[in-house]
Amino acid sequence: MPNSANIDEFNQPKFSQAESSQSRLAAVVPQPDMAIVAEGVEVSLSAGQQQLQILKQINWSIRAGDIQLLMGPSGSGKTTLLSVLAGLLTPTVGTVYLLGQNITKMSRSQQARFRRDHIGFIFQDFNLFPALSAIENVETTLNLKGIHRRQSRQQAQALLDQVGLADKGHQLPRQLSGGEKQRVAIARALAGQPQLILADEPTAALDSQSGHAVMELLRQLAKDAGRTVLIVTHDPRIVDVADRIAHLDDGVLQED
Amino acid sequence: MASIARKNLLEDIPRFLVAQIGILFAVSLVTIQTGMQAGFTRSTSKLIDESPADIWVSSPSMEHLGLTLPIPYDRLSQVRRVAGVDRAEAATIRLTVWRRVRVNQVTSITLIGGEPNGLLLPSSKITQGSFSDLRQPYAIVADSASLKTIQIQQLGDTEAIGSLPAKLVGLAKGTQSIVFDNIIFTSLESANAYATSSLTATPIASPPAPKALTPTDPVSFVLVQAQPGEDLASLKQRLESTVPGIRAYTRAEMSSRTQTYWQERSGIGFILGMGAVVGIIVGVVIVGQILYASVSDHIKEFGTLKAMGASDWFIYSVIVEQALWMAILGYVPGMGMCLGVAAWTAATQGITILITPVSAIVVLGTTVLMCVSSAFFAIQKVTRVDPAIVFKA
Ligand SMILES: Nc1ncnc2c1ncn2[C@@H]1O[C@H](COP(=O)(O)OP(=O)(O)O)[C@@H](O)[C@H]1O
Numbered sequence A: 001m002p003n004s005a006n007i008d009e010f011n012q013p014k015f016s017q018a019e020s021s022q023s024r025l026a027a028v029v030p031q032p033d034m035a036i037v038a039e040g041v042e043v044s045l046s047a048g049q050q051q052l053q054i055l056k057q058i059n060w061s062i063r064a065g066d067i068q069l070l071m072g073p074s075g076s077g078k079t080t081l082l083s084v085l086a087g088l089l090t091p092t093v094g095t096v097y098l099l100g101q102n103i104t105k106m107s108r109s110q111q112a113r114f115r116r117d118h119i120g121f122i123f124q125d126f127n128l129f130p131a132l133s134a135i136e137n138v139e140t141t142l143n144l145k146g147i148h149r150r151q152s153r154q155q156a157q158a159l160l161d162q163v164g165l166a167d168k169g170h171q172l173p174r175q176l177s178g179g180e181k182q183r184v185a186i187a188r189a190l191a192g193q194p195q196l197i198l199a200d201e202p203t204a205a206l207d208s209q210s211g212h213a214v215m216e217l218l219r220q221l222a223k224d225a226g227r228t229v230l231i232v233t234h235d236p237r238i239v240d241v242a243d244r245i246a247h248l249d250d251g252v253l254q255e256d
Numbered sequence B: 001m002a003s004i005a006r007k008n009l010l011e012d013i014p015r016f017l018v019a020q021i022g023i024l025f026a027v028s029l030v031t032i033q034t035g036m037q038a039g040f041t042r043s044t045s046k047l048i049d050e051s052p053a054d055i056w057v058s059s060p061s062m063e064h065l066g067l068t069l070p071i072p073y074d075r076l077s078q079v080r081r082v083a084g085v086d087r088a089e090a091a092t093i094r095l096t097v098w099r100r101v102r103v104n105q106v107t108s109i110t111l112i113g114g115e116p117n118g119l120l121l122p123s124s125k126i127t128q129g130s131f132s133d134l135r136q137p138y139a140i141v142a143d144s145a146s147l148k149t150i151q152i153q154q155l156g157d158t159e160a161i162g163s164l165p166a167k168l169v170g171l172a173k174g175t176q177s178i179v180f181d182n183i184i185f186t187s188l189e190s191a192n193a194y195a196t197s198s199l200t201a202t203p204i205a206s207p208p209a210p211k212a213l214t215p216t217d218p219v220s221f222v223l224v225q226a227q228p229g230e231d232l233a234s235l236k237q238r239l240e241s242t243v244p245g246i247r248a249y250t251r252a253e254m255s256s257r258t259q260t261y262w263q264e265r266s267g268i269g270f271i272l273g274m275g276a277v278v279g280i281i282v283g284v285v286i287v288g289q290i291l292y293a294s295v296s297d298h299i300k301e302f303g304t305l306k307a308m309g310a311s312d313w314f315i316y317s318v319i320v321e322q323a324l325w326m327a328i329l330g331y332v333p334g335m336g337m338c339l340g341v342a343a344w345t346a347a348t349q350g351i352t353i354l355i356t357p358v359s360a361i362v363v364l365g366t367t368v369l370m371c372v373s374s375a376f377f378a379i380q381k382v383t384r385v386d387p388a389i390v391f392k393a
């Protein structure tokens, strides 16, 4: 890849940031090579009279650098679990550690800062900003991290090159095909070198060929930089990109 | 950072235009209503503010420039004898009727009698002819803005006031006040003759010249110019204690008394003020509704930003930036339109819509405040958004 040398320069993990927030929160991960750890996570919702238990005693560790798939039928609780792992939803009981930090006990704004610094998201419906061009969508991640315009433009272009959209930067999302949109979303998720990539049904809106191509691309880019990827899906065609697969059934987790 | 606010705003051009027309309307309403109120207020006291008279002497019953009881003419000579008075002149202001004899039509007028080229009729106001020509019997000067209503064509033309002729000898500009009917200037003597002439009699073509005023003839005011360096407050007190049956007002007091009357007692000021308040409320509602709808439309994007780790402040700043763009893009054409309307009404209607640099800045501030406070409603919506909605299809 012609641009890889250039990319690697800013692919260096930002230790200083991680260290400073770690010392503030003083949380210790049980197993240091685990990027994501869920301990006794349960989510219950009260629907009318009934108490609905969506997640049941989830104890799960995802190894750093792995491509981890989470599969399960629709309604099994996959999205709920992903939201809890990302600090977007507070579990009823249990604790989540991300990169050794207890995200569950962080405040809302600390969680937001953690996500900004360490997590890239990929969504089923891409969730691109429709008024922004492809390159501006990618830049948004960088700008949120405080990287200024000139640098962010350069870095975003390099990322678009990597996902094979070198000359589509100025197109609006509505001018792109589904597969292209998801590539922009991948570039946006990878921008700023997050250690964790979380994807919810990333191929659900794509045909099987472009779905597979996009996942292969994600795998390659993540592996090159040693990132941890959690992909939630019920699409059996993408199992071959995974290092590990877990199953969720009616809120109960089973690892292979 | 690429401005999400600006781009979201421009994404749906028709809706954006509707929004901007709404804000433009609100800006115009506020500007024109406040401009009319300011113009109206200034106009009520125009003759006072623009006269070099330092002190106005009147009956104690005086309410404002156009509403007072007469005082006898000999107060003028009494005032002249008071120490510190440099110059004093009598003036009358009364409402009467302009008669167009040949076509049997009438128009109400405000007849102002005074010293030609004096304190109330300074020569600076004249555009054609001169105030000196008012020394001729039954000569008048009209404001250009009145020509259409009194239906007089050119200098030298003659119509009638009461049963006496009125010959146009000059034109004035910028003397018309919104609270007076068409202002007609004449000499004190002619004014006195017009006042006592019969409205039922047929106008006489060549009447005897008007008589000089007797000490008991009624006048409305005595205008005083003080000697240089004279303390006006003490001169005022001296006038009130020396001359019987009068009150004296400095120019500022006379002006504010007249303005206050029209603002408070007439209800006009209140109505115009209400208009401005309604304009602001309409603006807040329109902008608020549009911002709220825009935020609702883009709620998933705000959720995405939250998931990506944007701080609450960043998200508020996007909404506030959007509000500010709406404010600026509504204000500029709105103010442009108002300046056009103001120029047009001043030229054709004799109505002043006063837009000063200060009032333009105040309206800008009001518009910004209006838009930003509407943003508050939209922010309410986005603070409640659950970031987990980003995963929902
Ligand atoms: N906010 C909610 N209120 C009520 N029920 C919910 C809510 N969110 C999710 N659920 C329920 O929880 C279950 C799991 O949902 P979800 O995590 O979206 O499953 P999946 O992503 O595997 O399809 C479903 O039965 C869903 O109806």
Ligand SMILES: [Mg+2]
Pocket: A078, A079, A080, A201
């Ligand atoms: Mg789901």
